[in-house]
Amino acid sequence: MTAGMENSNAGAGRTIISIDAMGGDKGPATVVAGIAHSARKNPDIAFILHGPRETLEPLVAKRRHLAGRCEIRHATDIVKMEDKPSHVLRNGRETSMWSALESVRNGEATVCVSCGNTGALMLLSVVRLRKLTGIYRPAIAVLWPSNNPQRFNIMLDGGGDIRADAKDLMQYALMGTSYARNGFGLSRPRVGLLNVGTEEHKGRAELKEAHDLIAANAAHSDFEFVGFVEGRDLPGTVCDVIVTDGFTGNVALKTGEGIAGLISELLREAFRYSPLSRLASVLAYTSLRRLQKRIDPRRANGGVFLGLNGTVVKSHGAADSTGVSAAVKLAFELAQSGFTQKLAARVASATMLDQDGATDNSDNGDTA
Amino acid sequence: MTAGMENSNAGAGRTIISIDAMGGDKGPATVVAGIAHSARKNPDIAFILHGPRETLEPLVAKRRHLAGRCEIRHATDIVKMEDKPSHVLRNGRETSMWSALESVRNGEATVCVSCGNTGALMLLSVVRLRKLTGIYRPAIAVLWPSNNPQRFNIMLDGGGDIRADAKDLMQYALMGTSYARNGFGLSRPRVGLLNVGTEEHKGRAELKEAHDLIAANAAHSDFEFVGFVEGRDLPGTVCDVIVTDGFTGNVALKTGEGIAGLISELLREAFRYSPLSRLASVLAYTSLRRLQKRIDPRRANGGVFLGLNGTVVKSHGAADSTGVSAAVKLAFELAQSGFTQKLAARVASATMLDQDGATDNSDNGDTA
Missing domain, CATH: 3.40.718.10 (Isopropylmalate Dehydrogenase)
Structure with a gap:
């Protein structure tokens, strides 16, 4: 072999x-x-x-x-x-x-x-x-359709591991931005941390801790941290990379697939409803095909295992x-x-940052 | 006052x-x-x-x-x-x-x-x-569009409390089925417990425990337990009531809203694309309005606080x-x-069941 x-x-x-x-x-x-x-x-x-x-x-x-x-x-x-x-x-x-x-x-x-x-x-x-040296939990990065210029957002973890503590979530932010830079050419990705909306609920301890840890790494690792985001921002435009644990990420991913599937089904029903709507579906065929390609999960291809x-x-x-x-x-x-090497370097330098409590670090000059 | x-x-x-x-x-x-x-x-x-x-x-x-x-x-x-x-x-x-x-x-x-x-x-x-006597955590029950005969599914908790242990999830199953029976006339609701799909991940301890606890209450409380379900089943047809913690539920709910919103936006774009597609949108107007009503979150009204x-x-x-x-x-x-009283009776009887480890109980004859 x-x-x-x-x-x-x-x-x-x-x-x-x-x-x-x-x-x-x-x-x-x-x-x-x-x-x-x-x-x-x-x-x-x-x-x-x-x-x-x-x-x-x-x-x-x-x-x-x-x-x-x-x-x-x-x-x-x-x-x-x-x-x-x-x-x-x-x-x-x-x-x-x-x-x-x-x-x-x-x-x-x-x-x-x-x-x-x-x-x-x-x-x-x-x-x-x-696992790469210094990585605690590898993650699956998946793509969501969105109206961002690159036409999708990156979410991780999409289901690699159901657990993730604050440090894991911080590493996901680093891996996700590295992936966005090297796979898709986004120079300074915007990162969001998935949470629920209501004030009262922002108290989940590991998410608060992850929030601060990601914020502390943003400048050094050259990404913009937009803070907490909600489920509706997964296919939204407020950020390019969304970080969450693999349980929540997997549920969200499959929920999105489910809703897209239901809407496709209802759309087909709607177009079968009357002679007029059947004629409309013929006229709109090309446009609807294009739409279907945008939201078809088979097209949002390339889930990537990182770490x-x-x-x-x-x-x-x-x-x-x-x-x-x-x-x-x-x-x-x-x-x-050379994505893997750059990602490894990023993670190594961030781990140091975390241990030392420093807020800056001589940069290694690459674009991981 | x-x-x-x-x-x-x-x-x-x-x-x-x-x-x-x-x-x-x-x-x-x-x-x-x-x-x-x-x-x-x-x-x-x-x-x-x-x-x-x-x-x-x-x-x-x-x-x-x-x-x-x-x-x-x-x-x-x-x-x-x-x-x-x-x-x-x-x-x-x-x-x-x-x-x-x-x-x-x-x-x-x-x-x-x-x-x-x-x-x-x-x-x-x-x-x-x-809180009702015996209830640990009240929950918000929300509706998802679906192709089930009643045209929607009930999910709880939609964001009342970010935590839920096995016993809470079992109570959510009881509250959800009571709600389905009294609010919507489903005589024997099918209940699913939200989880991720992969075998390896079904190990989250509180979900396994909740699985067994809900299963033990199904016959006595007159619902059908379909076991673990996935995100795609929230708008699906395998069950009528989906049980999850308020963090996961809220993320899923907002993800669904986000995807539905994005698709509406892309659909409008698709219909503006060419003269033919603009004509098609006129012909299909009524059918598309009907579709929009089905998936519009403002229509899936009536989130209900239970417990x-x-x-x-x-x-x-x-x-x-x-x-x-x-x-x-x-x-x-x-x-x-008389929903509140019936729900209280259900919960009281299930709590006993749990404490005694019994598998049957003389029924109080109501339809909570």
């Missing part, structure tokens, strides 16, 4: 992304179509593709943009959506997911992309890649080839920017 | 609702229009209306359906949206909100309706009406007269059914 590149020249001067070809709802053909699309658009990208060779070879052979830029790494087994993470950890050594992470672990690639089982991917990632030695991009299980290609693009941006 | 009904015959054989006329975004004229609408539809309803007499008298005089069915109770002061709850508690004796609760406290009315400051209303309600000696219906601050009238209708249903 770790035999390097002797069978291909996939890596020649290019940024290599490790791809788990299996485990998505739409199968490996969709994944291969997605990476072929990326290869056509970006000449600086190459792939190590993990899965059963007999399945993948014919798919890759059909795509001429992948010629010489995609090495297949044989893995017989597949992590299924219903597999328990602990089961995969014990028995998953022959899976494409395990193999894909192995390429990051041994340094062949800096980023891994998978459409598979989120829980298994998170657990395998933490165990195989290990590990290496970056793992979790594409939505139901991602189509456009979705896979979007995840690959994000993976490429992060790999190019 | 507690001078009774000697100046009017508002209460003659009718169910009396205490109304805080002030503090809503649209002012007392909207509130009076709302209760006049209710009075026209329902001959068995009467009101005690709280606020400055000089403001309210001309408004009431204009509505002939209110003649002889609406007593005005003078209160000089108004709770503003930005007032801190603790400030109102110390200094709010002359406010219409305080006066409106007083009518429930002294037994003139069984339900109070207010469009005012939620935090202040909750705090005043708890302090002035006091107090008396029921308090919190109408949305931005409620129009239709919204006020919907809140009054809900208040009437709850007052008619």
